[in-house]
Amino acid sequence: MKTLDDIDRRLIALLQDNARLSTVHLAKSVGLSRSAVQERVQRLEEAGVIAQYTVRLGSQGDPLRAWLLLRYADGFTCDDVMPALARMPQVQACHSVAGDIDLLVLVQAGTPAQLADLREAVVALKGIDDVTTLPVLRTLLVR
Known part of the structure; x- marks a missing residue:
């Protein structure tokens, strides 16, 4: 193109x-x-520049979102944990990053309790050493 x-x-x-x-x-x-x-x-x-058309919900439909900052356990990589994360429908996006964090994961849940359960499920995955949870309070810009 x-x-x-x-x-x-x-x-x-x-x-x-x-x-x-x-x-x-x-x-x-x-x-x-x-x-x-x-x-x-x-x-x-x-050309794949436009991959899809989608619906973005208004404030009445906003789910509870959070970023999970994951660190792999020693000897584990993205290839080890991604299959399990990909099977979780609450996982919206995963980004491999450089620095102290290995994987940045955007998740959504309906309630704080569901978010807590999801976080615990991620913590329990084989190959995950640590998870930091950053709840999204307000979305200010989406493009």
Whole structure:
């Protein structure tokens, strides 16, 4: 795929803000024809730049979220713990990071008790030495 230009980036930003925008609205916003925008969006989808369209819940539907900062036990790696984490539906994202923490895991639960149970399940996984839990109090920006 060719590199993204300013119009591609503007289209992506508009769709990130509201994935339901019509092609006509997108075209007017970036100053192109409807067909040109359709072609660009299709190219972005085919290239994997746009991977999916999703729904972001409003404040009434906000789940309880937390970041779990994991450290592996000696001799264990990401490959050892990721299969178990991937099987947990509450796990939303996992990021391998450098530094004192080995894995940054975003989780969500319906209640504080469910979050506590989830944390305990992660602590009990083979290969996990330590877990620090950082509950998300408020989300200020999502792109």
